[in-house]
Amino acid sequence: MSTIVQDQKYRNSQKRKDAFISTFIGFFAFVWIFPILWTIWTSLRPYSDVVSYGVFSWPKRLNFDNYFAAFKQMHILGYFLNSLYVTIPAVIITLFLGSLIAFIVSRYKFKFSLPLLLVFTAGNMLPAVLVYIPVFWMYIWVGDLVGNRNFLYNNYLGLILIHVAFQTGFATFVLSSYMKTIPKEISESAIVDGASVFTHYWRVILPLIRPPLAALGVLMTTWIYNDFFWALILVSQDSKRPITSGLRRLNGEFVTDFNLLAAGAILAAAPTVILFFVLRKQFISGLTLGSTKG
Amino acid sequence: MNTTAVDKKVRSRRSLSRNDRFTLSAFVGFPTFVQLIFLWIPALATILLSFTYWNGIRISDIKWAGFANYKNIFLNDTLFYEALKNNLIWLLWFSFLATPLGILLAYQIDRKIKGHKIYESIYYIPVVLSLAVIGIIWNFMFQPGGFIQGLMGRDIGNAVSIWGNYKINTYVIMAVASWRHIGYIMLLYLSGLKSVDPSLKEASAIDGATEWQTFRKVILPAMKPVNIIIVVITLIESLRAFDLVFIIYGSSTSWPLLNILVYQNFAGQGISMKGAALAVILLVLCIGPIIGYLRTVFKEDS
Numbered sequence: 001m002s003t004i005v006q007d008q009k010y011r012n013s014q015k016r017k018d019a020f021i022s023t024f025i026g027f028f029a030f031v032w033i034f035p036i037l038w039t040i041w042t043s044l045r046p047y048s049d050v051v052s053y054g055v056f057s058w059p060k061r062l063n064f065d066n067y068f069a070a071f072k073q074m075h076i077l078g079y080f081l082n083s084l085y086v087t088i089p090a091v092i093i094t095l096f097l098g099s100l101i102a103f104i105v106s107r108y109k110f111k112f113s114l115p116l117l118l119v120f121t122a123g124n125m126l127p128a129v130l131v132y133i134p135v136f137w138m139y140i141w142v143g144d145l146v147g148n149r150n151f152l153y154n155n156y157l158g159l160i161l162i163h164v165a166f167q168t169g170f171a172t173f174v175l176s177s178y179m180k181t182i183p184k185e186i187s188e189s190a191i192v193d194g195a196s197v198f199t200h201y202w203r204v205i206l207p208l209i210r211p212p213l214a215a216l217g218v219l220m221t222t223w224i225y226n227d228f229f230w231a232l233i234l235v236s237q238d239s240k241r242p243i244t245s246g247l248r249r250l251n252g253e254f255v256t257d258f259n260l261l262a263a264g265a266i267l268a269a270a271p272t273v274i275l276f277f278v279l280r281k282q283f284i285s286g287l288t289l290g291s292t293k294g
Numbered sequence: 295m296n297t298t299a300v301d302k303k304v305r306s307r308r309s310l311s312r313n314d315r316f317t318l319s320a321f322v323g324f325p326t327f328v329q330l331i332f333l334w335i336p337a338l339a340t341i342l343l344s345f346t347y348w349n350g351i352r353i354s355d356i357k358w359a360g361f362a363n364y365k366n367i368f369l370n371d372t373l374f375y376e377a378l379k380n381n382l383i384w385l386l387w388f389s390f391l392a393t394p395l396g397i398l399l400a401y402q403i404d405r406k407i408k409g410h411k412i413y414e415s416i417y418y419i420p421v422v423l424s425l426a427v428i429g430i431i432w433n434f435m436f437q438p439g440g441f442i443q444g445l446m447g448r449d450i451g452n453a454v455s456i457w458g459n460y461k462i463n464t465y466v467i468m469a470v471a472s473w474r475h476i477g478y479i480m481l482l483y484l485s486g487l488k489s490v491d492p493s494l495k496e497a498s499a500i501d502g503a504t505e506w507q508t509f510r511k512v513i514l515p516a517m518k519p520v521n522i523i524i525v526v527i528t529l530i531e532s533l534r535a536f537d538l539v540f541i542i543y544g545s546s547t548s549w550p551l552l553n554i555l556v557y558q559n560f561a562g563q564g565i566s567m568k569g570a571a572l573a574v575i576l577l578v579l580c581i582g583p584i585i586g587y588l589r590t591v592f593k594e595d596s
Contacts, residue, residue, distance in 0.1 A: 019408070103321065116326070118588065123333045130576065198314075251429075269427045
């Protein structure tokens with residue numbers, strides 16, 4: 001009997017402790033999300049209200065005018081499309097190239113398999129500033145060579161290529177560790193059946209790696225969409241800017257109307273947040289596949 | 295390598311048709327070409343250029359400088375030391391505050407406290423935001439007309455500068471940076487915790503271990519690979535910091551970071567290759583964490 005009472009007591013104290021921790025973390029969570037809520041709130045008010053009645057004034061008007069204005073005055077849609085033109089091809093090419101190397105490394109044991117994988121994985125970790133000076137001049141130089149300075153520089157193609165180069169390493173690594181879990185027998189029977197290397201890749205392996213491809217796809221879409229550095233270096237023409245670097249310009253230009261800027265920021269953030277909530281499982285497994293080996 | 299293994303290898307290679315060998319070479323060759331052209335050759339070029347003077351226009355203008363750029367940085371550049379200091383502050387703050395907090399949160403949420411699902415989502419949101427957006431969102435807190443200004447009773451007209459206040463701006467920047475980092479660490483750690491065998495935790499609880507003991511003696515050792523990854527990510531993120539501070543301050547030198555200095559030395563003054571030398575210094579600082587990462591993730595392969 002007494003042990004049960006004691007047990008009950010222990011459980012009660014644990015319950016109280018948990019309630020305390022839960023409240024604390026809940027409060028913390030509110031603090032966490034507050035800046036976002038505040039930005040949304042700001043985006044729904046006209047700037048003139050804030051100026052004349054103060055920061056904490058009760059709103060006279062709440063509407064989506066700033067959002068319409070963001071589309072009209074900030075050309076948010078144009079920036080957003082630029083982001084898409086860069087992100088979508090970059091993700092697809094990265095996954096394609098990554099899957100090729102991963103396929104070779106995990107299915108055909110060559111002497112150079114491990115060094116190759118090492119080089120690709122290490123490439124992903126290089127600091128971007130270590131390569132950007134030569135890359136910049138190379139883009140200009142290639143542009144002059146083909147007679148169009150905006151061939152790579154100031155162009156989607158240049159951004160796509162540099163993202164592909166940087167992200168392929170991570171994709172290769174994640175995909176190869178996934179492919180190693182695919183039983184060898186599948187490959188062996190394909191080879192016995194006389195499948196060519198290409199068929200082996202395209203018909204046998206590719207359908208099997210859909211889960212990590214989806215996970216990486218979500219993760220890389222977020223990363224490339226969120227990229228700021230490369231867009232800053234390689235694009236100077238405003239009409240070609242992806243949304244993150246476009247936002248920076250707007251940040252300078254619309255300091256006098258930050259309610260409008262708030263709407264712009266929310267619009268820029270929306271795609272990745274929505275993507276995350278819709279495909280959360282993929283996003284998390286993409287990150288953890290790379291860091292913990294599944 | 296014993297002979298049968300070699301034999302096997304030779305046979306397996308011979309069994310490939312010419313077509314197949316072509317496919318294989320293309321499969322390896324094309325991605326490798328992209329990697330070399332856009333990553334490794336430029337990286338090597340930067341290392342070489344860091345020993346030269348060059349304005350970036352004609353190849354023939356490149357002049358050998360020896361260690362002059364490095365000497366210049368180490369002897370004359372006060373901004374470099376300031377940047378180094380700020381990167382170090384970033385590193386210490388992340389290591390001793392942000393990362394442990396992320397781990398603690400992950401641990402508590404893993405225990406499925408009330409509301410853990412909602413909390414988890416909330417803490418993850420900053421992780422998917424770009425640092426550009428994060429900079430702007432936090433501007434709405436601190437800039438004139440922002441929330442914090444309002445709390446201090448200041449309207450747009452009589453606002454005080456928070457980003458420009460050198461007594462507090464370091465803490466403010468670190469707090470904003472942590473906003474994202476804590477969620478990131480939590481995400482990684484939480485998925486690691488989920489893979490720890492629950493019976494381990496139960497067993498230690500039955501043995502009368504306190505929560506802290508369970509965490510230190512049971513969970514932490516079981517999470518070794520994740521721990522290393524988290525240390526590496528903390529190091530790399532601290533060294534690579536750029537976007538957030540750049541968005542807040544523009545390219546000014548208010549709160550220099552190594553990455554911002556590299557950027558400025560290229561975008562601003564093209565005459566020397568000091569930027570390249572700074573980039574190489576950054577690489578040297580990053581090499582430890584990079585090797586640590588590679589060793590961890592490749593351990594199972596070798």
